[in-house]
Structure formats: structure tokens, C-alpha cells
Amino acid sequence: MSQTPPANSAFEIASVLVVVQASLSFVAGLSALPFGIVEPGFRLLGVLTLLIAAAMFWLARGLRRGRRWAWGWLVTLEGLSLAITTLLSLLPIGTMRGPVPLLVNLVIPLSVLVLLAAGAADRPTQPGPADPA
Amino acid sequence: MYDIAADHAIALSTAIVLLLFLLVSVRLLGFLAARRAAWAVRFAEAYDAASPITRVAAALMLVSGAIHLALVPGHDGITGILFIIDGVGFVGLGIAAFITNWWRRPAMLWLTATIAAYVVWVIAGWETPDQVGIACKLIELVALGLVMRLNHPTRRTWPRRIWRATAFPLITIVMTFGIWVGGLAHPDALHAHAGAVLQPVNAVATPEQRAAAARLLADTKASLTRYGDPAVAIAAGYKPGPVSAADPLLHFQNPANAHAILDPNRPQALVYARTPSGLRLVGAMYQMPKVGQRGPDPGGPLTQWHQHEGICFSPFGFEFSFETPFWTCSVGSTSVTTAPMLHVWIVDNGKNGPFAAELDKAVQRELTRRS
Numbered sequence: 422m423s424q425t426p427p428a429n430s431a432f433e434i435a436s437v438l439v440v441v442q443a444s445l446s447f448v449a450g451l452s453a454l455p456f457g458i459v460e461p462g463f464r465l466l467g468v469l470t471l472l473i474a475a476a477m478f479w480l481a482r483g484l485r486r487g488r489r490w491a492w493g494w495l496v497t498l499e500g501l502s503l504a505i506t507t508l509l510s511l512l513p514i515g516t517m518r519g520p521v522p523l524l525v526n527l528v529i530p531l532s533v534l535v536l537l538a539a540g541a542a543d544r545p546t547q548p549g550p551a552d553p554a
Numbered sequence: 555m556y557d558i559a560a561d562h563a564i565a566l567s568t569a570i571v572l573l574l575f576l577l578v579s580v581r582l583l584g585f586l587a588a589r590r591a592a593w594a595v596r597f598a599e600a601y602d603a604a605s606p607i608t609r610v611a612a613a614l615m616l617v618s619g620a621i622h623l624a625l626v627p628g629h630d631g632i633t634g635i636l637f638i639i640d641g642v643g644f645v646g647l648g649i650a651a652f653i654t655n656w657w658r659r660p661a662m663l664w665l666t667a668t669i670a671a672y673v674v675w676v677i678a679g680w681e682t683p684d685q686v687g688i689a690c691k692l693i694e695l696v697a698l699g700l701v702m703r704l705n706h707p708t709r710r711t712w713p714r715r716i717w718r719a720t721a722f723p724l725i726t727i728v729m730t731f732g733i734w735v736g737g738l739a740h741p742d743a744l745h746a747h748a749g750a751v752l753q754p755v756n757a758v759a760t761p762e763q764r765a766a767a768a769r770l771l772a773d774t775k776a777s778l779t780r781y782g783d784p785a786v787a788i789a790a791g792y793k794p795g796p797v798s799a800a801d802p803l804l805h806f807q808n809p810a811n812a813h814a815i816l817d818p819n820r821p822q823a824l825v826y827a828r829t830p831s832g833l834r835l836v837g838a839m840y841q842m843p844k845v846g847q848r849g850p851d852p853g854g855p856l857t858q859w860h861q862h863e864g865i866c867f868s869p870f871g872f873e874f875s876f877e878t879p880f881w882t883c884s885v886g887s888t889s890v891t892t893a894p895m896l897h898v899w900i901v902d903n904g905k906n907g908p909f910a911a912e913l914d915k916a917v918q919r920e921l922t923r924r925s
Binding site for chain 2: 430431433434436437438440441443444445446447448449450452453456460461462463466467469470473478482509513514515516518519520521522524525526
């Protein structure tokens with residue numbers, strides 16, 4: 422049986438947060454599909470969200486196993502998510518109202534980024550088979 | 555759709571104060587341990603020996619415990635008693651994480667039971683899901699995920715591996731759908747329909763409010779007579795909004811009227827029904843300039859403003875769906891809350907009346923069938 426190297430704590434905590442994000446995205450993707458009956462765009466957006474959720478589950482698994490590509494993709498995804506949230510919160514459309522959107526859209530992505538940065542110093546150096554870098 | 559219940563607001567400040575208290579306590583513990591206070595040295599050693607995952611999980615359980623205890627005064631009966639038990643349990647487990655080895659399984663059971671109980675309470679209608687409750691479940695969910703990571707399995711069979719990989723996402727997904735179903739099945743009195751939240755007003759209209767409502771309807775009807783032809787509306791500065799296959803109504807908005815407040819001569823939008831014989835003017839829509847403002851309601855409960863929230867808006871094709879209780883939308887769409895609005899229907903709107911948030915479905919069908 423193959424042994425995986427022990428992941429560092431920062432990556433372990435980050436991977437749990439990423440699984441939470443992926444699960445919430447999965448529900449968002451599923452919930453968009455019924456709207457696809459009358460709103461054709463949501464068929465595509467729903468499927469796209471489900472695919473991204475599946476990718477995030479995979480990235481969380483990769484991060485726990487110390488894969489470099491998972492770290493790189495997660496930094497990009499979380500950074501992008503944080504940038505979009507910041508831009509949307511500047512618009513007068515009431516995107517961030519209350520503790521739940523604040524936690525989900527700001528605190529969790531920010532925490533993941535901080536944990537990824539903290540864990541990077543003693544990152545296990547197993548590139549993994551699918552490492553494009 | 556998910557606001558902060560008035561009696562839950564205290565829990566938010568409690569959680570923030572506790573987090574600050576924990577940070578200060580850890581510093582103080584280090585300071586006292588350096589001065590060789592025996593009890594502080596013991597605690598500091600236990601804290602240092604704990605893994606970062608244990609520390610974070612314990613902190614999250616302490617926060618959840620504090621939230622539950624802070625909510626006790628606002629909850630009577632069995633819910634209040636369960637909050638005390640739950641709060642004390644979380645505080646106990648949060649402390650036990652540093653001084654015992656047996657806390658993991660009880661913590662997993664406690665967290666799972668608390669999350670499951672919340673979903674049952676919400677679906678049964680015994681608790682209205684609000685942002686404090688949902689945020690608390692999110693905290694517990696993360697704590698549960700961390701505690702599950704701490705449990706290292708002794709046997710690595712495939713069924714166990716699959717269970718370990720899927721249990722936590724499944725709990726998250728089931729919990730989210732559970733809260734959603736409960737929220738939709740038991741909306742509070744201010745929900746006109748999913749996504750529209752009414753502004754609170756007095757229960758019964760006074761004679762003055764009835765007269766004011768009648769005046770607003772008459773003034774709006776008189777003002778709108780000139781816009782029967784959509785071309786006239788366009789010439790006056792109204793711009794047709796996006797057409798949706800799911801909505802037989804079309805809003806023409808006039809940005810020049812954005813700052814007018816309930817002015818029958820300058821409504822923010824005109825509402826046309828898309829009938830087989832073309833567009834037919836059915837009403838006006840007044841809207842406040844900003845999100846969160848309270849609309850003036852001269853007719854009291856007869857002219858109740860509403861705002862749309864809990865909806866995911868996609869600019870690609872101008873389409874809508876509902877957001878989840880965790881305020882997440884599908885990729886390419888974003889959560890939107892509109893500024894408060896008041897519709898005035900100049901056609902007979904059936905039992906819903908001339909100021910309802912929506913045009914009656916039967917009236918819509920009648921309009922779109924008529925040629």
C-alpha cells in the first residue's frame with residue numbers, strides 16, 4: 422500500500438476549508454439546474470459550477486498530499502474569488518449583507534490564502550504525476 | 555431572505571468578543587508561564603503540545619458554545635434548554651481538547667448532532683433560519699471537518715476510505731439543502747414570495763392611510779395615461795429592460811427619475827405586459843435610490859414596499875436563480891439585493907390588489923392570452 426507523506430497542518434486546515442467551499446459550490450451548481458428549464462444560460466452555469474466544485478474537491482485532496490500543482494491552482498482560484506468579491510462589494514447591489522456572505526466570500530478565501538502562504542515555507546516537495554510546472 | 559433576527563444579534567458581538575478574549579488569553583498565558591506561575595505553565599505546555607488543527611477546532615467549538623449560550627435568553631422551552639446543554643458541551647469539549655486525548659469522538663458526535671438538530675428544527679418550523687444560525691452552523695461544520703481530519707483510521711479498507719472522503723461533503727450538502735427547504739417551507743410573515751421581502755408596516759390601515767393609498771393609485775393612473783404607447787415612454791427617457799423568457803412583464807426604466815421619491819409624475823419604471831397584440835401598460839414601479847433605504851408608505855399596510863433578495867443574477871443573458879442559504883451562486887452569477895420598490899398596478903390585479911409585489915398569475919395569463 423502506498424504511503425502518502427504527512428501533510429503540514431496549514432495545508433490540512435486549508436484543505437478542510439476548500440472542501441467546505443467545494444460542497445457549497447456543488448449545492449449552488451445543483452440548485453441552478455432547475456432554473457435552466459426556463460433560463461437557458463443557467464444550464465451552462467450550473468454545469469460549469471458543478472465541474473469547478475469537482476475540481477476543488479480534487480485540489481483539496483492534492484493539497485493534503487502536498488502536490489505543488491494543487492497549491493498553485495488554489496492560490497489562483499482563491500485570489501480570483503477574493504478579487505471578484507472585493508469588486509462586487511464595491512457595487513451598490515447588496516452583495517455582502519451580514520455575517521454569512523462575509524464568512525463565505527471573504528473570510529474563508531482569505532484564510533485559505535493565508536494558510537497556503539504559511540504552509541508554503543515547509544511544503545512537502547512531492548510534485549505528483551500531473552504536475553504541469 | 556436570511557436576515558439577522560433581532561434576538562440573535564447579541565450572539566454576533568459575543569462571538570467577536572470571545573475571539574478577542576481568546577487571543578488575549580493565549581498571550582497572557584505565555585506571559586504568566588514565562589513568570590513560572592504553575593497553573594499557567596501547565597496550560598501553556600498543553601497548548602503548545604496541541605497541533606494547530608486541534609487549536610483551531612477547539613477555538614471554533616468555543617465560539618459555537620459562546621453563541622449558543624448568548625442565545626439562551628431569547629429562546630424559551632426545550633430550545634433554550636438544548637442551547638444551554640449545547641453551549642456547555644462545546645465549551646467543555648473546547649477545553650478538553652487541550653487536556654485529554656478522548657475528546658475527538660465526542661466532539662464529532664456533538665458537532666454532528668448539533669448540525670442535525672438545527673436542520674430538524676428548521677424543517678419542522680421551530681426555528682427560522684437566519685444569518686446568525688447559519689453562520690454558527692458554518693463554524694461548526696469547519697470544526698467538524700477539522701476534527702474528522704484528526705481521526706487517523708487504523709484500518710484502511712476501501713469502504714472506509716470512500717466513507718472518509720465523502721462523509722464531510724455529504725453532511726455539508728445535506729445541511730445546506732435542509733436549511734433551504736426549511737426556510738422555503740416556513741417563510742416568515744414578511745415574505746411575499748421567494749425572493750421578495752416586504753417592509754414591515756402596521757397591521758390595519760387607518761382611514762387616512764386608505765385615503766392616501768386611493769390618492770396614490772388615482773394619481774399614478776392619471777400620470778400613466780400618456781405612456782400607453784411604448785414609443786412615447788421611450789421618447790420620455792424610459793429604456794426597455796432585458797427580456798426574459800420566464801417573465802411576461804417588461805420593465806421600462808428611466809434613470810433620470812432615480813432620485814424621485816414616490817412621485818406619480820416621475821415613476822422610476824413603467825411595467826408593460828407582453829401580450830400577443832404587443833406591449834400593454836399594466837403599472838408603474840416606484841423605487842428608492844439605494845439598497846437598505848425605507849420606502850415612504852402613505853397607505854401603511856396597503857402600500858407595502860418590498861425588496862428582492864436571495865437571488866442570483868447572471869449578466870449573461872440577464873437571468874435569475876435563487877442563492878443558497880450560504881449566499882452562494884453558480885459561477886457567472888452574483889447575489890443581488892434590490893433597492894426597495896413599490897408596484898402600482900393600473901389594471902385589475904384580482905385579490906392581490908393594486909399595490910401587490912406581483913401581478914396576479916391569473917391576470918398575467920389572461921393578459922398574455924388576450925389578443
